Amino acid sequence: MSRVAEQAYLRTRLAILNARRRRAPQLQALMELDNDELAAEFGLEPGQLDENALDLFEQSQLQTWLNELNSLLRPLNGADRAVLVQWARRYEVLNLKALVRGKLSGLSRSEIESSLFVLPGFLHLDHEPLLNTDDVMDLLRRLKDTPYRELGRMAMRRFAEQQDPFLLDASLDQQFYSGLSNCVARLSEPDRTAMRNLVGRMVDRHNLIWLLRYRHNYQLQPAEVLYLSISGGLQLTREHLRQILQMPTLVESLERLPPGMQRLIGNSANLVEIRDALVNDLQHQAELSLRSTQSVLTSVFAYLLLRYYEIKTTNAIVQARFTRLPDELLRDALFGDTLTVSEEVA
Amino acid sequence: MRAGHDMLHLTVHLMRDDLPSAGLALAEIGAFVPDNRPLRMEQMPEVPGASFRDRMRHARSYLDRLESLQADLGIPAVEGEGDPFLVLRRAQLVEVDNWLADAWKHCAPTEARLHDIQEQVSELEQLEKSLSDFADLDVDLSHLQGRNEYLDLRIGTVPAANVERLREALSLEHYLIVRVLGRGETVRVAIAGLRQEQAPLGNILAAAGFQPLEIPAAFRESPEKVRQMLQRSRAAIETLHGQMQKHLADWVDSNRGELGRARRLLDAAEPYVELGDSARAQGAVAILQGWLPAGALTEAEQLLKGQLQQPFVMDTRRPRPDERHLVPVPVARSLLLKPFAILMQQYGVPRFGEFDPTILFAVTFAAMFGMMFGDVGHGLVFVAVGIALRHKLKDFTTLFIIAGSMATLFGFLYGSIFGVEHWLHPLWMSPMSDPMYMLTLAFGWGVAFLSLGSFIAIYNRLVVGDLIGALFDPGGVFSLVMYYALLGGMIVLIQDGSWPWGATVLIVLTLGLLMAYQWRELEAPFGERLLTVIIETFEIVNGYVSGSLSFLRVAAFSLNHVALSVAVFTLADMMDGAGYWAMVVGGNIFIIVLEGLIVSIQTLRLEYYEGFSRYFYADGTRYTPLRTRTRFTPDKSSTRLRNEASS
Numbered sequence: 004m005s006r007v008a009e010q011a012y013l014r015t016r017l018a019i020l021n022a023r024r025r026r027a028p029q030l031q032a033l034m035e036l037d038n039d040e041l042a043a044e045f046g047l048e049p050g051q052l053d054e055n056a057l058d059l060f061e062q063s064q065l066q067t068w069l070n071e072l073n074s075l076l077r078p079l080n081g082a083d084r085a086v087l088v089q090w091a092r093r094y095e096v097l098n099l100k101a102l103v104r105g106k107l108s109g110l111s112r113s114e115i116e117s118s119l120f121v122l123p124g125f126l127h128l129d130h131e132p133l134l135n136t137d138d139v140m141d142l143l144r145r146l147k148d149t150p151y152r153e154l155g156r157m158a159m160r161r162f163a164e165q166q167d168p169f170l171l172d173a174s175l176d177q178q179f180y181s182g183l184s185n186c187v188a189r190l191s192e193p194d195r196t197a198m199r200n201l202v203g204r205m206v207d208r209h210n211l212i213w214l215l216r217y218r219h220n221y222q223l224q225p226a227e228v229l230y231l232s233i234s235g236g237l238q239l240t241r242e243h244l245r246q247i248l249q250m251p252t253l254v255e256s257l258e259r260l261p262p263g264m265q266r267l268i269g270n271s272a273n274l275v276e277i278r279d280a281l282v283n284d285l286q287h288q289a290e291l292s293l294r295s296t297q298s299v300l301t302s303v304f305a306y307l308l309l310r311y312y313e314i315k316t317t318n319a320i321v322q323a324r325f326t327r328l329p330d331e332l333l334r335d336a337l338f339g340d341t342l343t344v345s346e347e348v349a
Numbered sequence: 350m351r352a353g354h355d356m357l358h359l360t361v362h363l364m365r366d367d368l369p370s371a372g373l374a375l376a377e378i379g380a381f382v383p384d385n386r387p388l389r390m391e392q393m394p395e396v397p398g399a400s401f402r403d404r405m406r407h408a409r410s411y412l413d414r415l416e417s418l419q420a421d422l423g424i425p426a427v428e429g430e431g432d433p434f435l436v437l438r439r440a441q442l443v444e445v446d447n448w449l450a451d452a453w454k455h456c457a458p459t460e461a462r463l464h465d466i467q468e469q470v471s472e473l474e475q476l477e478k479s480l481s482d483f484a485d486l487d488v489d490l491s492h493l494q495g496r497n498e499y500l501d502l503r504i505g506t507v508p509a510a511n512v513e514r515l516r517e518a519l520s521l522e523h524y525l526i527v528r529v530l531g532r533g534e535t536v537r538v539a540i541a542g543l544r545q546e547q548a549p550l551g552n553i554l555a556a557a558g559f560q561p562l563e564i565p566a567a568f569r570e571s572p573e574k575v576r577q578m579l580q581r582s583r584a585a586i587e588t589l590h591g592q593m594q595k596h597l598a599d600w601v602d603s604n605r606g607e608l609g610r611a612r613r614l615l616d617a618a619e620p621y622v623e624l625g626d627s628a629r630a631q632g633a634v635a636i637l638q639g640w641l642p643a644g645a646l647t648e649a650e651q652l653l654k655g656q657l658q659q660p661f662v663m664d665t666r667r668p669r670p671d672e673r674h675l676v677p678v679p680v681a682r683s684l685l686l687k688p689f690a691i692l693m694q695q696y697g698v699p700r701f702g703e704f705d706p707t708i709l710f711a712v713t714f715a716a717m718f719g720m721m722f723g724d725v726g727h728g729l730v731f732v733a734v735g736i737a738l739r740h741k742l743k744d745f746t747t748l749f750i751i752a753g754s755m756a757t758l759f760g761f762l763y764g765s766i767f768g769v770e771h772w773l774h775p776l777w778m779s780p781m782s783d784p785m786y787m788l789t790l791a792f793g794w795g796v797a798f799l800s801l802g803s804f805i806a807i808y809n810r811l812v813v814g815d816l817i818g819a820l821f822d823p824g825g826v827f828s829l830v831m832y833y834a835l836l837g838g839m840i841v842l843i844q845d846g847s848w849p850w851g852a853t854v855l856i857v858l859t860l861g862l863l864m865a866y867q868w869r870e871l872e873a874p875f876g877e878r879l880l881t882v883i884i885e886t887f888e889i890v891n892g893y894v895s896g897s898l899s900f901l902r903v904a905a906f907s908l909n910h911v912a913l914s915v916a917v918f919t920l921a922d923m924m925d926g927a928g929y930w931a932m933v934v935g936g937n938i939f940i941i942v943l944e945g946l947i948v949s950i951q952t953l954r955l956e957y958y959e960g961f962s963r964y965f966y967a968d969g970t971r972y973t974p975l976r977t978r979t980r981f982t983p984d985k986s987s988t989r990l991r992n993e994a995s996s
Contacts, residue, residue, distance in 0.1 A: 011884040018873035018881070113403075135410030137457065144464055153508050153534070157558035170556055227553045230518035245521065 012078050013299045017306055020071055021293065024306075025313055033320050034330060041324055057325055058117060064314045065094070069123050071310065075303050076125070083300050086186040086198065089179075090307065094120045095128040096179050099151065102130060103158075103168050106139040154178065173213070173231045180206055184235030190300070197301035201288060201308065203237025207264070208281040210239055211247075215274060219253045238264050286312060350708070351812070352699035352969065353678035355643040358384070358668055361653065363661035365397060365635040368628050369621040371661070372637070374652040376620030376975040380645040382677045383627030383975060384638045393629035393636055398621060404442050405622045409615055411449035415608070418460050422594045424601055442618065445611045452604065459593055466593075469586055471535075472506075472562065477579055478531065501544040505554075505561040509536045515557040522550065537562070616978045623975055639975075640677050641665075668701060673813060676701035677972040686711055688748035696957055697967020703809040706965060713798065713960070714952055715755045720791075721906035721948045722752075723759030723780075724914075726767035727941050731756060752949070763907070767937050768914025780907040787904040795900025796836065799893065799959060803829045806964035821866040823889045824963040831859035832893040860886060896959045903955075906948055913940050 025033070036044060045060060072091055076084055098119045105115035112134050119130055128149055136142040139162060146155030158171040184206060187198045210232045217223040217231065225248035232244050238261045239247075250256040254272055257265070268280045285308070292298075292305035323333040359381070363371055375381040416426045501524075507515060509532075516526045524542030531537050538559075540550075554561075601608065621628075628637050641649060646665065653661060668676045678699050680690040689711040699705050722728070735742060735749025742749060760766060764775025780787050806824035810816075820826045838852030867882045917936030921929045961967065 011881060011888055014877065015871060015873070015881050015885075018871070018877050022872060112407075131406075132410065132413070135407065135414075137453075140461070141457070144460070153510075153558065157508075157555075160558075160560070161555055174556070224522070224552065226518040226521040226550075227556060229521055230514055230553050230556050234514075241517065248521070 010299045013075060013303055016075060017293070017299075017302055020075075020310075021306055024310060025317070030313070030316050030320065033317070034333065038324055041321065045321070057322065060321060061318050062121060064318060065120055068307070068310055068314055072307060073123060073125075075307070079300070082186065082189040082191070083194065086183070086190065086300070087304065087307070088125055089182050089186045090304065091123070092126060092182070093179060094122055095126050096175050098122065098128060098130050099133075099175060100168070100172055102133050102142060103139060103171060106136065106142050107168060151175075151178075173217075176209065176213075177231060177233055180209055180233040181235070184233065187235070193296075194298040194300045197292060197296045197298035198304060199235075200237065201285070201292060201301065201304060203235060204281070204285045204288060206233050207236040207239045208278065208285060209233060210236055210244065211260075211264070211281065212274060212278050214244065214247065215253060215256060215277075218248055218256070225249055282312075350705055352703055352705040353676055353701040353972075356640050356668060356676050356678070356701060357643050357646065357665040358672070358676075359639055359641045359646075359649070360664040361637040361661055362664070363635055363637065363657060364659040365630045365633050367657040367659055367661065368397060368624070368630070368635050368637065369618065370656045370658070371653060372621035372624045372628070372975070373617055373977065374656040375637075375639070375649060376623070376977045377652060378645050378648055378974075379976045380642055380974050381649065382640040382972060383624050384640060384675070385626040386638075386675075387626065387629075388638060389629060389636060393631045393634075395630045396626050397628060397630045397635065398624075401439060401442065401618075402622045404439075404446055405615065405618055408442065408446035408449050408611070409619075411446070411453045412611060412615060414453060414460075415449070415456060418456055418463070419597065419601060421460075421463060422597055424594070424598050441614060445614050448607060449611055452608075455600065456597065459597055462593060463590075466586055466590055470583075472560070473579065473583055473586065478537065499544055500541065501550075502539065502541045503550075503554075503561060504537065504539045505559050506535050507538050507557055507559045509534055511557045512536060512538065515553070515559070518553055518557075519550070522553070524550065620975050620977060640668075642679065670814060673701045674968060675970055677974075678705075678969045679972040681705075681707045684747055685751070687744045689714065691744060692953065693961075694971075696961050697965060698969035698971050700809075700813075700966040700969040702812050703966055703969075704805045704964065706805070706961065709801075709805075710956055710960070711751070714956055715751050717903055717952045717955060718752045718948060719755030719759040720794075720903050721952065722756045722910060722944065723763040723907060724765045724768065724910060725757050725760030725773065727937070727945070728753045728756030728758075728760050730941055731945065759907075763911075765911065765914070767933075768911075768917055768940065770911065770914070779911065780904070781911045784904070784908055787907060788901055791900050791902075791904035792897060794903060795897045795959075798900065798955075799832070799896050799963070800829070802960050802963035803832075809964055809966065817866075821863060823892065827859045827862050828889050828893070831856055831863070831890070834859070835890070835893070836897075860890075863889060899955060899959055902951055906944075906951065910940070910944060913944060 033041065033044065069091065072087060076087055079087065101118045102115060105118065116134055119134075122128065122130075128151075132145055133142055136145055140159060143155040143159045143162065146152055149155075154171065154174050157174065161167075161170055183202055187195060187202045190198055214228055214232055217228040218225065225245075228248055229241075229244060234241065236244075243259065243261060246259045247256045250259060257268070257272060260268075267284050268277045271277055271280065289305035289308045292301050293309065296302055296305075320333065322328075361371060419426055512526065512529055515538075519526065519540065519542070522542065522545075524540055527539045527541045529536050529538050540554075542550075624637065627639050628635060630636075643665075646663075650663060653663070678701055680694060680698075681687060682690070686707050690707050693699075693707055693710055719728075731753025732750050733753075735746050735753060738749075739746040761773065762775060762777040763779055764770060764773045765779070766772050770779055770781075778786075803824045806822065807819045807826060807829075810819035810822060810825065818825065822828070834852045834855035838848055838856070841847070841849045841852070864882050864886050867885055868878065871878050871881055873881065914936075917933065917940065921932035921936065924932055
């Protein structure tokens with residue numbers, strides 16, 4: 004497919020897919036439905052919203068996301084394709100984390116399997132042989148034929164002393180986001196700058212939240228936290244990270260943030276609020292990219308990102324209905340700020 | 350020429366107890382593809398064998414691990430032994446699974462020790478390298494071991510990808526990486542800093558995957574002594590490795606019978622497991638559904654008759670229109686067409702019922718390669734290389750032979766042999782004698798190629814009942830009429846100097862129809878809709894124009910071939926004796942390798958982008974029939990039928 008045809012195809016696809024996306028008001032409307040109406044909204048039989056159906060529902064939501072990704076991947080090649088595939092690899096990482104935690108907790112094969120995502124063919128981690136392992140060391144040994152070989156070796160040494168998945172989780176995240184940043188760096192203009200605007204924000208969010216958590220909640224050394232941080236942030240440079248890490252308190256760390264980021268998080272010193280502010284900013288930027296960027300690839304990425312958050316919110320609503328979580332609590336958790344941002348965009 | 354034209358949907362009605370035998374019998378044919386849709390869920394709600402499947406996977410995972418360990422220690426896998434077991438009963442499976450679990454429990458420590466040994470070997474290798482690496486380091490080597498009051502110096506290995514981040518992180522603790530040695534995934538590093546009261550590096554180094562190298566006491570002594578010590582360590586590790594190998598080999602020997610039996614039983618049961626949701630049951634009765642080529646039907650019936658204990662009924666039907674994208678489509682497996690089928694599958698699998706492009710692809714690929722690379726000598730070299738490297742090239746051997754033969758044929762037509770244009774009288778003409786004529790011919794070839802592509806696209810859409818698509822899609826009737834009008838107008842303009850009004854009417858009419866259709870199909874805001882319609886229509890026009898011009902490369906490369914040869918001989922003429930021949934031989938090798946590669950890529954590009962992208966849905970289902978790892982029934986006519994079924 005030529006570049007012109009590729010762009011026409013993707014723009015057309017995006018226009019159709021984006022029209023179907025549920026915005027904040029529609030998501031809020033979902034909360035007004037009772038259980039049977041909610042089930043009907045997603046094509047389930049009334050009274051079918053049980054635990055089993057919930058798992059299937061979440062899987063089907065993910066499958067829809069992956070199908071959409073697949074249809075958008077079709078005309079893409081090379082670095083453009085690689086960046087979207089890397090983004091989908093987050094599910095590979097989540098599966099690996101679930102496998103390690105499952106093995107550490109001594110869960111049965113079927114219990115672990117039920118928490119895994121069914122991955123599409125373009126992702127390469129085959130979880131079947133990993134499920135059939137005796138324990139976590141056996142699992143890590145079997146990573147030798149996967150892209151996670153080096154992490155497996157490192158984790159084996161670590162697990163021999165202490166069975167704590169923290170370092171493996173952090174290293175997996177680091178490998179994932181570094182891979183994404185590297186993919187963006189290989190793009191040509193105008194895709195690179197536009198994509199960096201989104202991916203850089205994701206890296207900033209991940210770096211800041213985990214950096215504050217590691218440093219001030221877990222009391223890790225600055226050097227170790229700096230090692231676990233990811234390069235490729237948009238506003239948070241390595242120098243910012245060094246300065247933030249060397250501050251003794253959370254408040255002083257936050258004072259070292261670049262002005263743009265300080266404006267975003269306001270006076271909050273609460274990690275959940277900070278995370279929500281950064282997620283809202285990311286969604287806001289994604290909405291803008293979807294509408295106005297010259298880079299079709301970035302529009303595709305922005306759409307997938309927004310769909311990801313939409314699915315996450317939908318799952319939370321359905322889950323909350325099932326567990327009878329009070330509406331107020333869920334509304335505050337989901338729409339406290341998002342609605343404001345989405346309304347501004349609209 | 351229609352992809353998967355003889356595929357049938359097969360439903361076998363049988364007794365539940367016969368399902369494992371049926372699975373095995375159908376797998377023996379190697380042509381049956383299970384259909385996992387819940388087609389008769391109401392009458393047959395159960396999917397039998399779920400627990401059997403879990404147990405089987407469990408047992409297979411132990412066997413796979415045992416075989417992988419044997420392979421790591423260089424012990425050949427045990428072949429399946431014992432009487433042919435067609436049906437693995439549940440009790441047998443439990444017994445096999447338990448035996449394999451015990452066997453793995455016995456062997457797992459060996460695997461863990463093997464892993465430790467591999468780590469030790471790698472460490473030893475790093476240490477050996479470090480001996481020479483650090484020999485010229487400007488520090489007292491005795492500081493590399495034991496405690497030093499002021500200096501904290503560590504050497505070890507770290508993944509190369511982590512070095513820069515580690516360097517940055519260490520700088521926060523006032524440590525330096527003073528040396529990085531080696532290449533590849535793991536490098537050796539020396540880290541130095543002021544010794545601090547609370548040594549802070551442990552966690553950072555662990556996070557970076559730093560593996561310290563234990564410096565032996567002998568490091569201070571003479572290099573010869575150190576080398577001897579390392580050799581002794583290596584010998585000790587090798588002895589341990591040998592002992593483990595012997596231990597496992599002895600265990601395999603003493604359990605050969607059981608291992609062989611387990612393997613054979615699991616192999617026999619595998620097809621039943623692979624049936625998945627294609628087998629459904631209600632009480633004692635069951636159905637099995639899938640896809641089968643008509644050519645394999647008789648053998649399937651014979652095998653089922655021979656293997657099933659109880660009566661069964663087979664129903665077949667042609668695939669329904671709504672099942673087109675689900676029907677698995679076998680690809681050509683004949684020696685001549687197989688490489689082309691593989692290349693075609695890189696693009697996609699034909700959808701059931703659409704035009705199977707394998708033969709057309711093979712013919713046009715060979716023809717275009719020959720046209721662009723016409724030279725008797727170079728073509729014969731291609732053939733010779735294909736034959737000489739047949740064991741490495743495998744299925745692609747025939748591609749080399751066909752491409753080389755066509756290059757030879759066109760070499761005779763062009764009168765070219767190893768770039769020499771005067772040794773052979775051309776049967777047709779030398780490309781250089783009339784470049785414009787060659788370019789015109791190439792353009793004509795392109796028009797014919799694109800027209801054929803459009804005809805096939807129209808056919809493919811009509812076959813699936815998509816009349817609208819046949820008329821309006823890119824490559825459909827209206828696009829083709831627009832293309833011919835444009836082409837006709839251009840020809841008249843060149844010949845008569847004026848643009849015919851008829852062509853204008855046709856172009857405006859067809860473009861209007863195409864735009865109206867796209868406008869109707871698209872759901873988007875007004876501005877985006879308008880933009881998309883304009884771009885897509887422009888793309889159709891542009892696609893035909895640029896596509897036609899793309900084929901000029903067929904002529905351009907035939908001219909390029911001659912021009913390169915002329916350049917080689919011109920350079921050779923500037924030298925004498927050995928220099929002349931070195932230039933001629935070297936130049937010809939250069940032409941064969943470089944131009945051969947470029948022409949192959951260009952031909953493939955024309956096929957993919959100007960051919961397949963116009964008419965090929967390429968979203969068919971890959972044909973992956975149920976197969977057995979080993980044969981269980983006596984070999985009769987199955988091989989013949991298997992080939993027929995797959996071709």
